[in-house]
Amino acid sequence: MGDALEKQRRVTLTDIARACGVSRATVSLVLRRSPLVHAETRRRVEAEMRRQSYVYNRAAANLRQRVSTTVALVINDLSNPFFAEFAAGVDEALGAKGYVTLLGSSNESPERQRQVLASMMEHHPAGIILSPAENSDVADVELAIGRHAPLLVFNRELTGPPVPGFEYDFLGLDNRAGARAATTRLLELGHRRIAFYGGHADSSSCRERRLGYQDALSGAGIAVDQRLMIETAPTLLEANAHADALFAMDPAPTAAVCYNDAVALGLMLGLTRLGRRPGVDFAVTGFDNIPEAAVGMPPLTTLDADPRARGRQVAELILQRAAAPSMPRRSVIVPVLLTERDSTPHA
Structure with missing residues (x-):
């Protein structure tokens, strides 16, 4: 046999x-x-x-023909619904062009990310789309994929000094302007004690969103209280677990600009657990506009990043890069729009 x-x-x-x-x-x-x-x-x-x-044996055929019909997609957190939508958009656009998506996850670990990228490269992908783990170093990424593989980095910047000769495209969200718009709307609704809740401060996307929050407060003549910037892992469970931190100070905030929708939905659960009514006693905004945001209790005011459209966009960009490797490096920042729902009452 x-x-x-x-x-x-x-x-x-x-x-x-x-x-x-x-x-x-x-x-x-x-x-x-x-x-x-x-x-x-x-x-x-x-x-x-x-x-x-x-x-x-498609891999062998790709090597003979010097072409590939796969694109590697490495995500930092597959448990976040934003990235489920994002990955669906990537696969939708790649499939329409005859490509197959190789999907991997780093689970926010740069070490795991290096392993996944190295394994993906064994399949000789036409390009790599990377949503980096927190604190991903540019030199580590270059070591894992080489200097010439077409690479697009999504939303988080790589850390560390540039590696000469290692170029990659970038597509990000307008994190700072989005958080500024959410904070400004809460100020217009009469809130003055506004927290920034969730995320890790050393993540570039969180840092940018915090800056937007601070911009709006400063523009309204309100001093930034560092105690109101509360870190949690950017997940629903962690946001729920730490909701009581908002009420450990006097006076307590009446509103929170949350790092993302998962954090916002978790915070609303935490508020309910603490006997407070989100959308009545406390205002909450999110960021991303995942499908679950519209059916939250109450429906969540959030910044609409249209994750599925962003997935289609990065797929198109990486295929363009694969077809023309020598084109100049591109950095694209996508605006986000405030979508107002019932989670943001007047003060």
């Missing part, structure tokens, strides 16, 4: 061509779904492939 399995693994295009009485080139055209092959010939070749249990 072992000999039979080994024989199956060694079936080649030449074996299929010989059995069908056609050239190896014809079999190759069938695999590529070329319209040049007569329908009856295609039927016979495909039937013979099934009979001999032929498995197409």
